[in-house]
Amino acid sequence: MSKITLSVVVGALVLSVVFGYAFTQRGSAGSADPAAVRVGRQASDFSIKLFSGEEFRLSDQRGKAVAVNFWASWCPPCREEAPVLERAWQAYKDRGAVLVGVDIWDNESDARAFMKEFGITYPNGLDATGEIAIEYGVTGLPETWFIDRDGKLVRRWIGPLTDYQVSAFFEEALR
Amino acid sequence: MILGMGLRMIFRMNSKMNSKAGSNRLGKSLLIVSLAALMVMSLGGTALADAEQDRQVREIAQSLECPVCDGQSVADSSAPLAQDMKSVIRRKLAQGETRDQILQYFVDRYGEAILRDPPKQGFNQILWGLPVLGLIFGVWFLGYTMRRWSSRDQASTPSQAPAIPEDLAVYEDRLENELKQRRPRGKRRKSGNR
Numbered sequence: 001m002s003k004i005t006l007s008v009v010v011g012a013l014v015l016s017v018v019f020g021y022a023f024t025q026r027g028s029a030g031s032a033d034p035a036a037v038r039v040g041r042q043a044s045d046f047s048i049k050l051f052s053g054e055e056f057r058l059s060d061q062r063g064k065a066v067a068v069n070f071w072a073s074w075c076p077p078c079r080e081e082a083p084v085l086e087r088a089w090q091a092y093k094d095r096g097a098v099l100v101g102v103d104i105w106d107n108e109s110d111a112r113a114f115m116k117e118f119g120i121t122y123p124n125g126l127d128a129t130g131e132i133a134i135e136y137g138v139t140g141l142p143e144t145w146f147i148d149r150d151g152k153l154v155r156r157w158i159g160p161l162t163d164y165q166v167s168a169f170f171e172e173a174l175r
Numbered sequence: 176m177i178l179g180m181g182l183r184m185i186f187r188m189n190s191k192m193n194s195k196a197g198s199n200r201l202g203k204s205l206l207i208v209s210l211a212a213l214m215v216m217s218l219g220g221t222a223l224a225d226a227e228q229d230r231q232v233r234e235i236a237q238s239l240e241c242p243v244c245d246g247q248s249v250a251d252s253s254a255p256l257a258q259d260m261k262s263v264i265r266r267k268l269a270q271g272e273t274r275d276q277i278l279q280y281f282v283d284r285y286g287e288a289i290l291r292d293p294p295k296q297g298f299n300q301i302l303w304g305l306p307v308l309g310l311i312f313g314v315w316f317l318g319y320t321m322r323r324w325s326s327r328d329q330a331s332t333p334s335q336a337p338a339i340p341e342d343l344a345v346y347e348d349r350l351e352n353e354l355k356q357r358r359p360r361g362k363r364r365k366s367g368n369r
Contacts (some may be wrong), residue, residue: 011312105259130260131263133259134284137258
């Protein structure tokens with residue numbers, strides 16, 4: 001083995017060790033994955049004025065399984081998801097589950113029209129300043145955070161939910 | 176407060192002037208001019224404070240990567256999320272939070288990927304250190320290669336090179352001998368044909 005080949009091999013080995021160490025330290029220094037930053041933590045409390053005129057406060061829901069869904073009327077996947085969420089609401093609202101829609105980057109009249117179109121009855125409100133969305137690290141729509149009975153963030157889903165996913169969460173959380 | 180002090184001074188000056196005959200008109204004019212000046216100063220002060228806050232908002236927003244854009248900072252993006260983030264920065268600055276506290280707020284929600292300049296710790300330390308490591312390796316490799324080239328050049332200098340002509344002489348002799356051996360045979364073949 002020539003001297004130069006030996007140097008390259010040793011260099012590659014050193015780099016592998018350094019990268020290996022760096023990856024093991026990565027979790028403690030933070031992660032690029034927003035979900036990893038939040039899952040397992042206590043959900044930040046928020047309150048939102050609902051389209052019905054009532055006030056919704058997350059901390060008032062302690063002891064219930066909560067799904068917080070971020071959506072907008074102009075978002076096509078949100079249209080796909082809306083009937084799924086309404087079905088889930090009808091199935092679980094009397095079993096200790098809460099579903100709240102947080103409408104962001106939208107205007108109220110469009111949001112109301114959207115809700116009417118899909119016959120949405122679960123609580124919904126407009127986050128006009130986007131602060132709730134930022135608090136929950138929202139990057140796109142639709143996005144849903146699942147919160148357990150203790151108020152801990154247990155799951156995040158980016159994209160439209162299916163009947164199976166919503167049921168699976170509520171069934172597990174309400175067991 | 177400054178405006179109040181200014182007004183008190185002007186009223187005092189004005190009342191002194193009023194005591195003198197014929198100074199009424201001058202006093203009023205002075206009062207108006209002074210009031211206008213104070214208003215301009217006060218507005219200018221507010222504008223300066225706003226400009227300073229705008230600068231701070233922009234500086235912090237420049238340090239943040241827009242989470243829904245491609246390679247754009249929050250400052251440069253017009254996405255609704257970026258606009259909301261700028262409002263949050265402004266509100267937090269008004270509440271007296273520092274730059275580091277505000278950046279940490281976003282890191283806690285979006286991860287370190289939101290920072291355009293990742294902190295020099297953990298995995299990021301490697302990212303910062305890699306160019307330096309690369310430079311050191313490059314300099315070493317260049318030096319090593321140049322040393323090899325120079326030693327090869329020394330090995331092929333003319334003083335040590337006469338081996339080639341000697342080799343050539345050997346080959347020339349061999350060629351000459353072979354040609355000599357072949358020539359008579361050719362003559363024999365020619366004479367035989369006759």
